[in-house]
Amino acid sequence: MKPDPKTVRVELGDRSYDILIGPGLLADAGRAIATRLKGSRLAVITDDQVGRFYLEPLTTSLEAEGKQVFPLTLPAGEKTKSFEPLMAVTDHILASKIERNDAVIALGGGVIGDLAGFAAGIARRGTRFIQVPTSLLAQVDSSVGGKTGINSRHGKNLIGVFHQPDLVLADTSVLDTLSPREFRAGYAEVAKYGLIDKPDFFEWLEKNWQEIFAGGPARIEAIAISCQAKADVVAKDEREGGLRALLNLGHTFGHALEAATEYNSERLVHGEGVAIGMVLAHEFSARMNLSSYDLAKRVEKHLAEVGLPTRMQDIPGELPPAEVLLEAITQDKKVKSGKLTFILTRGLGQSFIANDVPPSEVLSFLREKRG
Numbered sequence: 001m002k003p004d005p006k007t008v009r010v011e012l013g014d015r016s017y018d019i020l021i022g023p024g025l026l027a028d029a030g031r032a033i034a035t036r037l038k039g040s041r042l043a044v045i046t047d048d049q050v051g052r053f054y055l056e057p058l059t060t061s062l063e064a065e066g067k068q069v070f071p072l073t074l075p076a077g078e079k080t081k082s083f084e085p086l087m088a089v090t091d092h093i094l095a096s097k098i099e100r101n102d103a104v105i106a107l108g109g110g111v112i113g114d115l116a117g118f119a120a121g122i123a124r125r126g127t128r129f130i131q132v133p134t135s136l137l138a139q140v141d142s143s144v145g146g147k148t149g150i151n152s153r154h155g156k157n158l159i160g161v162f163h164q165p166d167l168v169l170a171d172t173s174v175l176d177t178l179s180p181r182e183f184r185a186g187y188a189e190v191a192k193y194g195l196i197d198k199p200d201f202f203e204w205l206e207k208n209w210q211e212i213f214a215g216g217p218a219r220i221e222a223i224a225i226s227c228q229a230k231a232d233v234v235a236k237d238e239r240e241g242g243l244r245a246l247l248n249l250g251h252t253f254g255h256a257l258e259a260a261t262e263y264n265s266e267r268l269v270h271g272e273g274v275a276i277g278m279v280l281a282h283e284f285s286a287r288m289n290l291s292s293y294d295l296a297k298r299v300e301k302h303l304a305e306v307g308l309p310t311r312m313q314d315i316p317g318e319l320p321p322a323e324v325l326l327e328a329i330t331q332d333k334k335v336k337s338g339k340l341t342f343i344l345t346r347g348l349g350q351s352f353i354a355n356d357v358p359p360s361e362v363l364s365f366l367r368e369k370r371g
């Protein structure tokens with residue numbers, strides 16, 4: 001018999017919602033949705049890679065509950081987070097006559113979740129929205145918290161709205177078809193929650209990561225703890241007035257590396273940038289005498305062990321000079337009056353928001369690290 005799914009609740013007053021986590025949830029999606037949603041029309045947005053495996057089982061499960069499904073399949077990849085696909089999705093929502101009690105379902109990774117969530121947020125000034133995240137990154141991060149949007153030529157995620165989902169269904173068995181590289185990239189975000197403020201969780205990951213990769217109870221546990229961690233932060237700071245910034249651990253360096261590799265996923269995917277970024281954040285903290293180099297080594301050892309890149313030198317191809325990397329960091333929105341905001345650490349699982357990091361220190365650090 002299948003175990004009952006785990007439930008994590010995101011507490012946001014009358015916009016609170018459940019995240020259900022467990023194997024085989026896709027086949028039960030119809031029931032989980034029918035108990036929470038009166039409407040009978042559902043626009044399902046997916047990409048061609050995910051749709052190939054999961055559109056049919058999801059549709060079958062929804063139709064078994066008397067729902068009408070209106071699918072739209074888009075090309076897989078980050079380029080789909082742009083205006084033209086956004087128009088296609090909003091048009092599809094309207095053409096499918098999705099009304100107040102109906103919903104838009106995002107079936108896919110963070111790209112589809114961000115795009116479909118944005119479309120749901122603006123179509124008819126906001127339609128109901130259900131996330132069915134299929135990548136590890138989407139299950140532990142992007143499907144929770146209500147940030148939605150697309151990319152602009154000025155940068156990533158610059159156009160969007162906050163639009164919380166009504167339900168998140170994380171079927172942990174669909175991760176079996178995810179490429180090992182994408183699974184590892186999502187794992188970087190799992191480790192991130194330990195490094196932010198859960199030292200015991202990080203220690204548990206060091207011991208149990210192989211089981212998480214293999215599937216089974218440890219995988220479900222790791223995803224549930226990650227979702228709970230994100231839900232706690234989002235409940236306290238939905239719109240990133242302060243605390244939510246902690247979730248950016250490793251991301252300031254990581255985003256700079258993503259920009260430096262022109263978002264070319266053959267060279268670097270987001271979670272890999274975060275892995276290198278988290279090691280850099282720990283090394284930089286040690287350099288600023290906030291924590292130890294031993295801790296930075298420990299973090300690097302674990303991330304390298306699961307097969308993630310941990311150094312700039314691990315990225316294939318040439319990187320731009322340190323000055324250009326710093327430029328990318330200052331372009332990132334976290335700059336206040338000449339000082340940089342970084343998430344740094346005072347020890348294992350003791351991350352904090354540092355608002356007064358001098359750019360000159362970052363530059364000399366980057367020069368050393370880039371080699």
Ligand SMILES: NC(=O)c1ccc[n+]([C@@H]2O[C@H](COP(=O)([O-])OP(=O)(O)OC[C@H]3O[C@@H](n4cnc5c(N)ncnc54)[C@H](O)[C@@H]3O)[C@@H](O)[C@H]2O)c1
Pocket residue numbers: 047048049050053076077078081108109110111112114134135136137138141142143144145146147148156157174175176177178179182270
């Ligand atoms: N909204 C947020 O809070 C938030 C947070 C973090 C990241 N993001 C965004 O999320 C995006 C990255 O998400 P991602 O890593 O899921 O990328 P993605 O959606 O591009 O998915 C990665 C690849 O895996 C494939 N895939 C997904 N699930 C699969 C499955 N079960 N089986 C086989 N293939 C599968 C996809 O088709 C795609 O090719 C970025 O655009 C990022 O900006 C948003």
Ligand SMILES: [Zn+2]
Pocket residue numbers: 141189251270274
């Ligand atoms: Zn991230």
